[in-house]
Amino acid sequence: MREAVTCPVCSEVYQASVREPVTLPCGHTFCRSCLVAVKGRGNLLCPTCRTSHNQVNVQQLSVNYTILSLTSSISNTEYGTCGTHGDDLKYWCCECDAQLCSLCLYSGHPQGHSVQLAKAYIQEKQAALADEINLLCMKLESQHEEMKRRFTMVLQGMSELCQKGYTLNDSWVNLNQLLQQTRKATSIELVKKADEKVKESKETFQKLFIKGLDSAVADSSKDCLPNDKKVIETDSLKKNVEDKQEKAKTGNEATEKNPVMASNISKSNVQCVRLEYKKSQLLLHCISLHSDTRLSLQVPSEVFLEASAGGKCLGQVNIRLWCHLRRAHQFMALCLGTLGPSFLGAKADRVFNQDCAGECLAFRNYVTPNNERSNRPLITDLEQGPANSKPITEGLVMQCNARDLGCGHANDMNEFAFFICTSGYPGKSISCPFGEVVSGLEVVWDAVNHNPVTEVTITQCGLVLPDLVQ
Structure with a gap:
């Protein structure tokens, strides 16, 4: 029917x-x-x-x-069949918490119990559960709105810090010029002018930075920090300012020559993207060396892969890429999916040199937007040859021929495939490494030991955001 x-x-x-x-x-x-x-x-x-x-x-x-x-x-309600009488279990006893057929009601079931139609019980339970689920959804929605509110506050705080960063940088430059002028002053008049400018600078500094940053820390602490950390953060800021003042007094030969920029010398070789808030927009500038006090972000070079096997998450692997190499850029593009294909859904292919020196887990394919597997290179002119060779060490991420590892043939490789080394190979070098595992190597070991290894799948991947610089 x-x-x-x-x-x-x-x-x-x-x-x-x-x-x-x-x-x-x-x-x-x-x-x-x-x-x-x-x-x-x-x-x-x-x-x-x-x-x-x-x-x-x-x-x-x-x-x-x-x-x-x-x-x-036709009823949409699905009834079970009574194992004793063979009839549909159309009734529900609320006290026995059991389904009953019409014959069960009159053969052994206690009289006086609250019994109702199974269909009615299902409808009542559905309504009650729906109310509970809706209530939970409302709570989650409230938390989601609160999260968005806090995230908006963070973005607003970044915008304010960018503006203050530019003002701070200008202040550094002005103070440096003032210091040079003060040292070259040859008359009382020039010294007094310098004294007035120093007083003005101190007032500006007190208003704009000491008060502003202290209040900013206090405000953010209300939402983001436990009570025992609020004072620590504020005191840390004041101590930092006091330390800088003490260094400015004592100084050394380097700071006497250029005291204002001395704090940035150790960061001069860090590649950064400068942040700027302009016309209600947060801008990321072109990559450059960090050379001033404006707010900047370190150039991202770390990615993550989350591996699963047999329905269980094995964990996360963090890889630091050597971004001067084109192979590293291809790898990062596949972690982010910026060129279309990505590692999401990619499966491990095999383990080379298992339980021996140079043991490696190999991935030979990525996944296209059409959910197809491919191993074609996304970037041309990928590095090759001895100029880029390095010793095979534990945690090395590389692209190579299986023959280079002492097993298989040269055609066991392609221009995309990559290996993650789980053990070193003393005296052996490889020509195409482009990164190294910085955390989560134990996850790779678990993947190597999973049987079959082809079940190991990349279920999440992406970029590890760097810390703020200055």
């Missing part, structure tokens, strides 16, 4: 207004919405006998009321 009132296309029971049964000239019946969808894809062919009905207007087909009338006798 149920099959007769079920649409063969969507497998749903016919329903008035929603899934009305209509019959094609060939005699087969389907719900109107399914036929509309079939015709929308091109030719209207009967899903059962493949007869063409291109001239038929689906919207004008009459409802098959004979079939529709039969649906009222």
